[in-house]
Amino acid sequence: MTQALTISQLEKTSETDGSYAGVSNLYYTSVEEVPFAEFRKRVLSHDDTVYSDLFGGKVFILKNAYPKEEITKLRTAIHEFGQSTPPSFHKVQGNCPNFHTINEENTNYNILMRVHTYHFFGWNDNPVDIIKYLYESIEVYETLTEQDPSKIINNTCDDDVVVRMQAHHYPLGGGHTQLHRDTTEVIKVAMIMMMTKCGEDYESGGLYFLDMFGEKFHPESLLDVGDIVVFYPMLLHGVEPVDTGKTSEWSSEAGRWTIIFNNRPVV
Ligand SMILES: [Fe+2]
Numbered sequence: 001m002t003q004a005l006t007i008s009q010l011e012k013t014s015e016t017d018g019s020y021a022g023v024s025n026l027y028y029t030s031v032e033e034v035p036f037a038e039f040r041k042r043v044l045s046h047d048d049t050v051y052s053d054l055f056g057g058k059v060f061i062l063k064n065a066y067p068k069e070e071i072t073k074l075r076t077a078i079h080e081f082g083q084s085t086p087p088s089f090h091k092v093q094g095n096c097p098n099f100h101t102i103n104e105e106n107t108n109y110n111i112l113m114r115v116h117t118y119h120f121f122g123w124n125d126n127p128v129d130i131i132k133y134l135y136e137s138i139e140v141y142e143t144l145t146e147q148d149p150s151k152i153i154n155n156t157c158d159d160d161v162v163v164r165m166q167a168h169h170y171p172l173g174g175g176h177t178q179l180h181r182d183t184t185e186v187i188k189v190a191m192i193m194m195m196t197k198c199g200e201d202y203e204s205g206g207l208y209f210l211d212m213f214g215e216k217f218h219p220e221s222l223l224d225v226g227d228i229v230v231f232y233p234m235l236l237h238g239v240e241p242v243d244t245g246k247t248s249e250w251s252s253e254a255g256r257w258t259i260i261f262n263n264r265p266v267v
Pocket residue numbers: 180181182190237
C-alpha cells in the first residue's frame with residue numbers, strides 16, 4: 001500500500017486551505033493508549049489516521065515497547081558512561097564520538113533546560129549499541145518522520161542527516177525543560193521513551209502539554225518504564241521541575257531519565 005498521508009502533506013494543506021487555521025494542531029487535544037506492537041503495525045502499514053491524529057494534537061502512549069529490566073540496565077550503562085568519561089561537546093561531523101554534556105540553564109540555547117544530555121551515533125557502540133538495540137522503535141520513528149529506516153540508520157557524516165539518539169537525565173531538585181515547541185523542518189514527530197517512572201523514581205514534575213484553553217495535561221501517571229510517547233513537535237510542551245524540594249546532584253543516577261529519538265543534520 002502506498003502511503004497516502006504524511007505530516008508534511010498535512011502541514012502543506014493546512015497552510016493553503018486554512019483547515020487547521022494554524023491553531024488547533026498546535027495544542028494538545030486528546031490522548032490514546034495503544035500497545036507498542038499494534039501502533040508499530042499501524043505505522044508500518046501506513047495507516048493514515050495515525051498521521052491525521054498526530055497532526056490534530058493527539059498524544060499517543062505506546063505501552064510495553066521494551067521490558068523494564070532491560071531499560072533499567074540501559075539507563076545504568078548510560079549513567080556509568082557519564083561518570084567514566086568527562087563531559088564534552090562535539091559537532092555532528094566526521095567520526096563524531098558519543099558524548100555527554102551538562103546544560104545548567106545555558107542561555108546560548110533558545111530553550112532553558114536543566115538536564116544532563118547524552119548523544120549517541122550509529123558508528124559508535126560505546127557504552128551500548130543503542131541504535132541496534134532500539135531498532136524496532138527507530139523504524140517506527142523514522143517512518144513517521146518521513147525517512148527510510150533501513151537507509152538512515154546506516155547514514156554517516158558523509159550524508160545530509162544522521163540518526164542521533166539522546167538520553168536526557170533530569171536530576172532531582174529541579175531538572176526541567178521550559179515550555180516550548182519544536183520546529184518540524186527536520187523532525188516530523190517527537191518520540192520519547194521513559195527510563196524511569198513518576199511515583200517510583202521521583203514524586204513530581206515531568207512532561208506536560210498545553211491545550212488551547214491553557215490547561216496542562218500531564219501524561220506521567222500513564223507512563224511506565226519502557227513506554228513511549230509520540231506527538232506532533234509543534235504542540236506546546238515542557239518538562240516541569242522534578243522533585244524541587246530535594247537536593248540536586250549531577251553525579252547521582254537519581255531523577256527522571258528518558259530516551260529521545262532524533263535525527264540531526266550533518267554540519
Ligand atoms: Fe521538545
